[in-house]
Amino acid sequence: MLDQIKIVLVNTTNSGNIGAAARAMKNMGITQLVLVDPIAVIDGDAIVRASGASEILDSCIIVSSLDEAVADCGLVIGTSARGRHIPWPLCSPRECGAKARQAVANNNSVALVFGRESRGLTNEELHKCNAHVHIPTNPDFSSLNIAAAVQVMCYEMRMSALESESAEAGESAEAGEGCANKWGVEWDYELAPHGDLERFFDHLKDSLVDIGFLDPNTPKQLMTRLRRMFQRTGLDTMEVSMMRGILAAVQRKAKVANDIDKNGKNEG
Amino acid sequence: MLDQIKIVLVNTTNSGNIGAAARAMKNMGITQLVLVDPIAVIDGDAIVRASGASEILDSCIIVSSLDEAVADCGLVIGTSARGRHIPWPLCSPRECGAKARQAVANNNSVALVFGRESRGLTNEELHKCNAHVHIPTNPDFSSLNIAAAVQVMCYEMRMSALESESAEAGESAEAGEGCANKWGVEWDYELAPHGDLERFFDHLKDSLVDIGFLDPNTPKQLMTRLRRMFQRTGLDTMEVSMMRGILAAVQRKAKVANDIDKNGKNEG
Incomplete structure (x- = not known):
């Protein structure tokens, strides 16, 4: 599992921190370290702090964007302080370990992304992540090195x-498989009730028919897969309101296009 | 519980390490730091590395022997590499957390004892401990800072x-409240890599502009919310393939409708 996990450091300013991170990793x-547009260079201080892990520094990859760093990763987890404007799925470091294990078991690579010493990751960077992890710190002194x-x-x-x-060796390996409120943060809106969801799925289906993507006579598994995905x-x-607004806009365009089609006005 | 736990560092030689330990503690x-016969003094390097936790350095206690440091503690846990001559009760850091909780619940103070940078604790010191803890490291590179x-x-x-x-608050304190692969079954397709997801988001954004739902000049939080939902x-x-197929079909209809609009053919 560990060989499928990479550590991504964004805009790191202190070379000693890069070295100490390499040592912690080893x-x-x-072993995979990716530096996104680092401010610091790998200097003597980095090598001293790496203390025997300098081959991780030697083999680290430097890229210019977070997108590039995590392009091949199925699971991207960003470290975050609490209190972002819009809540995002949040897990503890331990849950994150379980998530990573599962992702690797399903043949995915995993990236753990760490932000700047001064101010962490930007919202834009955090929005590129599948989930955020918050290391539970003392609220009065929360900035971890x-x-x-x-x-x-x-x-x-x-x-x-x-x-x-141990689990493979036949022992119990229970660890955070459950999901309760899987987001781990107070959410800004309640979950949509079942009825609203069903009306959304009906609306989705009608819209797919309108745009000619779904043939009601041979629906195959399309709606099943969409249901699974959204559910x-x-x-x-x-x-749900947002998605229904989008579907309504899609239907308006489809109606114009389909009326034209029917009236044969778009020949050529 | 945390106010009943002290960190004891024996014969520490590097002042920066003392500072960094203080920061980690805070x-x-x-907050309780005890230095047993330190080689290093608390100097500027210690204060820099403490980075805002210098009151822990100010209030730390310096003693001349381990016995003195742990005299009032009901549970003394020493950090140890593997393979001591005489086996000793050994726990993982996690088990150590549970042990400490139990001890504090029974009104005991707890000491966690850390040895020298170069060679850890002596056997004599380890034998003063109730239990040893081994942090599970890479066997090929086991020396932690x-x-x-x-x-x-x-x-x-x-x-x-x-x-x-959480247990006291009557909530479930099960380790993994969160996320794992929440699907709990072997999935039929791999997770889409990050790069494919980004291309999907670009496609989604273009499509929303095409149907007139997203105004690129006043995007508000729309794309952020959609990213959060899909991520x-x-x-x-x-x-991802399915969604991109749907978006392509949406764009085809939108193009027909928008062309008509442009050409003014849909008046009435």
Whole structure:
């Protein structure tokens, strides 16, 4: 599992922190380091702090954007302080270990993304992530050193990998498989009730017929797959309204286009 | 619970490590630091690395022996590499958190003891401990920086304290409340890699502009909300293809309708 996990540091300003992060990674058996547009260079201080893990520095990859860093990853987890404007699915480091294990078991690569020493990741960067992880810190002193954050996350990755090994050896490896409120933060809207969801699916189906993507006579698995996709998400009421607004706009365009079609006005 | 736990550093040689340990402690809500016969003094480097946790350095206690440091503690746990001559009760950091919680619940103070940067604790010192803790490291690179070890242990103390609080609040304190692969079954397609998702979001955005739902000049939070919705789902490769097929069909209709609009053919 650990060889499918990469550590991504964005705009790191202190070279010692890069070295200390490399050491923390190697201690926990993680070797892929990606630096996104680093401010610091890998200098003597980085090598001293890496203390025997300098081959991780030697083999680290430097890229210019977060997109590039995580392009091949099925699961991208960004470290975040609490209190973003719009809540995003949030997990603890331990849950993150379970999530990563599952992703790797399904043949995905995983990226753990750490932001700037001064101000973390931007909202735009955080919005590129599948989930956020918050290391539970003292609310009065919450700013972790970046290498310390890397240490905690890599430790949880290793613990999860070891649990997975024990599980394969036939022992119990129960660890955070459940999801209750899977978001772990107070959400801004309630989940849409079932009836609203069903009306949304009806609306979706009609719209797909209108745009000629769904043939009601041979529907195949299309609606099933769409249902599965939206239902496992847990749509909130705001999201259902938004999606229905989009469908209404789609239908207006489709109606114009289809009327034209019917009247034969768009020949040539 | 955390106010009953002290961190004891024996013969520390690097002042920066003392500072970094203090920061790690404060981040996790632990404030009592005891230095046993330190080689390093608390200097500027210690204060820089403490980065806002210097009151822990100010109030730390310096003693001349380990016995003195842990005299009032009901539970003394020493950090240890594997393979001591005489086996000793050994726990993982996580088990250590549970042990500490139990001890504090029974009105005991707890000490976590960390040895020298170069060679850890002596056998004699380890034998003064109730239990040993081994942080599971890469066997090929097992020497953790002392502040990193303090970070991991204090993190587990905090996690245990938070679990204890949730338990007291009558909530489920099961480790994994969150996310794992929430699907719990073997999936039929792999997760879409990050790059494919980004292309999907670009396509989605263009389509929303085409149907007149998104004004690129006043986008508001629309794309952020859509990103959040799709990213927390974890789209698989098949779903991304399906969604892009739908978007392409939407765009075809929109193009017909918009062309008509432009040419003024749909008046009435």
